Each structure stands twice: as C-alpha cells, then as structure tokens.
Amino acid sequence: MTALPPLAVSLGDPAGVGPELIAEAWVRRDVERLLPFIVSGGRSVIEAAARRRGLSVPLIAIADASEATAAFAQGLPILGEHDAEYRPGMPDEQGALLAIASLTQAAALSVAGEASAIVTGPIAKSHLARHGFTQPGQTEFVADASGTPREDAVMMLAGPSLRTVPLTVHTALAQVPSLLSVDLIVRRVRVVAASLARDFGLPEPRIAVTGLNPHAGEDGRMGLEERDVIAPALDILRASGLAVTGPHPADALFAAHERGRYDVAVCMYHDQALIPIKTLDFDQGVNVTLGLPVVRTSPDHGTAFAIAGTGTASAGATIAAIRMAGECAERRARVLAG
Numbered sequence: 321m322t323a324l325p326p327l328a329v330s331l332g333d334p335a336g337v338g339p340e341l342i343a344e345a346w347v348r349r350d351v352e353r354l355l356p357f358i359v360s361g362g363r364s365v366i367e368a369a370a371r372r373r374g375l376s377v378p379l380i381a382i383a384d385a386s387e388a389t390a391a392f393a394q395g396l397p398i399l400g401e402h403d404a405e406y407r408p409g410m411p412d413e414q415g416a417l418l419a420i421a422s423l424t425q426a427a428a429l430s431v432a433g434e435a436s437a438i439v440t441g442p443i444a445k446s447h448l449a450r451h452g453f454t455q456p457g458q459t460e461f462v463a464d465a466s467g468t469p470r471e472d473a474v475m476m477l478a479g480p481s482l483r484t485v486p487l488t489v490h491t492a493l494a495q496v497p498s499l500l501s502v503d504l505i506v507r508r509v510r511v512v513a514a515s516l517a518r519d520f521g522l523p524e525p526r527i528a529v530t531g532l533n534p535h536a537g538e539d540g541r542m543g544l545e546e547r548d549v550i551a552p553a554l555d556i557l558r559a560s561g562l563a564v565t566g567p568h569p570a571d572a573l574f575a576a577h578e579r580g581r582y583d584v585a586v587c588m589y590h591d592q593a594l595i596p597i598k599t600l601d602f603d604q605g606v607n608v609t610l611g612l613p614v615v616r617t618s619p620d621h622g623t624a625f626a627i628a629g630t631g632t633a634s635a636g637a638t639i640a641a642i643r644m645a646g647e648c649a650e651r652r653a654r655v656l657a658g
C-alpha cells in the first residue's frame with residue numbers, strides 16, 4: 321500500500337492547551353506510533369508553547385502537505401503562514417481568527433485528499449462565535465466543509481473502556497424531548513452501525529440504546545418517550561437486521577459488568593453520553609465524527625484555559641485522537657486498495 325498522505329492537525333484556540341499538546345504528540349510520535357502529521361499554521365504559537373512546556377520541537381515550514389512525511393522525523397511540519405501571539409489562558413480575537421483559519425485549512429486538506437484525516441485541536445465555541453464562527457461546533461464545520469448533511473455527522477466518544485454516542489448534542493436539555501424522533505434515532509443509529517463496520521472493524525456491532533427518562537420511563541410512569549419514540553425506532557432497526565437493544569435504563573448501563581455486552585452505547589443527550597466516557601477515560605478519550613467522507617477526530621477535552629501554559633495538561637487525549645485518526649485512515653485505505 322502506498323504511503324498515506326499526512327494527517328492534518330488544526331491548532332484549536334492558541335490560548336488553550338491545544339498547541340502544547342500537539343508539540344508533545346510530535347515528541348512522542350515514535351513511542352505512540354503516530355502517523356506523520358502537519359500542523360496548520362501557528363508557527364510562533366507552537367514554538368512558544370513547546371518552549372514553555374520544556375519540549376525541544378524543531379519546526380519545519382513546508383509549502384505542500386506532500387513534503388510532511390519526509391520531514392516528520394526531523395521536525396514538526398508547519399503548513400501555512402497564519403499565526404498569532406502565544407498568550408496562554410488569554411483568548412483574544414487574533415487567536416480566534418487563527419483557530420478558524422487553521423481549522424479551515426486542515427478541513428480543506430482532508431476534503432481534497434491532501435491529508436488522510438483531520439484532527440481538530442480544542443476550541444472554545446462561545447469565544448469563536450463572537451469572532452465569526454457560525455457553526456455550533458467543529459463537528460458541523462467539518463460536515464459542512466465535506467458536504468455532509470449535519471444530521472448524518474454523528475459524534476462518538478471513544479476510549480479504552482467505552483464508546484458512546486449522544487443523539488442530540490449542543491442543545492439545551494429542555495429541547496431534547498422535542499428533538500427526539502423515530503426518524504432521528506433510526507437515521508443516526510444506521511450511521512453508527514455503518515461507521516463501526518467501516519472504520520472500527522466491527523461488522524456486526526452490538527448497539528445498546530438508552531432511554532431518556534429515569535429507569536427508561538418505568539413502564540410509562542416516568543415519561544412516554546421510550547414507549548412512543550425510542551422503542552418504535554429500535555423495532556425498525558432490529559427489523560433491518562441490526563443488533564440493537566434497549567431502551568436501557570442509563571444509570572446501570574455503564575457499570576463494568578454491563579459494558580462487555582455492547583460495542584457502543586447510543587444515548588439521548590450530550591451529558592448522558594459524555595459523563596461516563598470522561599469519567600472512565602478522560603486522558604484517552606477521543607471525539608470522532610462518524611458519517612463523514614473524511615476521517616475526523618479530536619481530543620475529548622476542551623481548551624482548559626486555566627491550565628494552558630502551566631505544563632500540567634495531559635497530552636493523552638490529543639495523542640489518542642491523532643493515533644485513532646491514523647488507524648481509521650489506514651483502514652479506509654486498505655479497503656480502497658481491496
């Protein structure tokens with residue numbers, strides 16, 4: 321199989337922990353078995369962040385992504401002139417504009433096939449929204465950039481202990497019941513099943529689906545969404561041959577003795593899915609977007625402005641995101657090569 325194009329890593333907000341963790345990922349590239357990657361812009365930010373963290377990271381300016389693999393052993397390839405001042409913990413407009421430019425270039429490289437995946441550094445959504453970022457998050461940005469309907473771009477959090485999918489994501493909890501529909505559940509679970517088969521080597525994934533209400537509604541005494549929406553959707557999915565169970569009471573589903581019974585837990589809302597994964601696997605958790613024509617991952621954490629530049633942030637999730645992007649890209653390339 322010919323060598324894959326490099327991964328494209330976007331900086332995230334330069335005032336956050338992204339830049340220093342990307343620098344550490346390059347330092348640990350061999351022991352962590354990372355494919356070659358480039359960083360989109362932010363040369364002075366990466367340089368200052370690495371120095372602040374006590375890392376020796378030679379930076380190599382490249383003019384084209386194809387130069388990255390040859391350079392990767394000697395230094396961290398940087399593509400693009402977009403840059404800003406390194407001000408850890410102090411998000412500002414220039415940093416927001418750099419984060420957007422870095423994400424835009426990295427997404428374009430992956431969509432064009434010049435990069436074999438995009439790994440997005442963490443951004444602060446509300447901060448970027450004040451500076452022209454119009455999408456709810458990076459998931460929707462990459463969906464839009466790749467021409468994927470947003471309802472087919474499905475967020476999954478994956479760690480060593482667990483995979484979870486929130487069916488509704490960055491919306492107020494009060495909106496969740498009205499957003500849940502048979503169509504939404506069927507459409508997104510089908511994306512999950514197809515993606516686990518294609519990108520994660522699970523041809524017949526076991527999919528556990530939670531209820532929305534306590535005790536999965538307790539036979540209708542604590543809510544009717546399970547009876548009227550979730551169970552009918554699961555009937556349709558099972559009738560099409562998918563190994564789907566539920567609606568499960570969410571409170572017991574993530575216990576160690578339950579986790580071996582399924583490959584992914586599909587949940588009704590953001591925190592129902594993200595609390596268990598960040599509790600069990602925070603330092604290795606990866607946010608991966610299913611249903612895209614490109615591979616996209618991100619660490620499971622955010623900008624952590626309070627600890628940026630202190631040297632205390634763990635690079636584990638960033639490294640896991642870069643590794644998972646490479647593994648998914650290699651699997652897709654093998655399938656394409658037949």
Ligand SMILES: NC(=O)c1ccc[n+]([C@@H]2O[C@H](COP(=O)([O-])OP(=O)(O)OC[C@H]3O[C@@H](n4cnc5c(N)ncnc54)[C@H](O)[C@@H]3O)[C@@H](O)[C@H]2O)c1
Nearest residue numbers: 441442443444445446618619620621622623624627633634
């Ligand atoms: N992948 C992403 O782009 C992503 C993920 C989550 C949150 N966010 C955004 O980040 C901003 C801050 O969100 P938040 O405070 O809820 O979440 P956060 O993940 O930034 O921080 C939560 C807690 O975890 C700690 N933490 C985060 N990363 C860490 C690391 N690598 N090592 C050690 N400790 C770490 C932080 O110090 C904080 O105490 C928000 O604007 C949110 O939208 C982005």
Ligand SMILES: N[C@H](C(=O)O)[C@H](O)COP(=O)(O)O
Nearest residue numbers: 457458459460607618620621
């Ligand atoms: N909910 C995500 C998490 O906690 O990892 C985070 O907000 C990132 O979402 P986007 O990748 O859509 O920006």
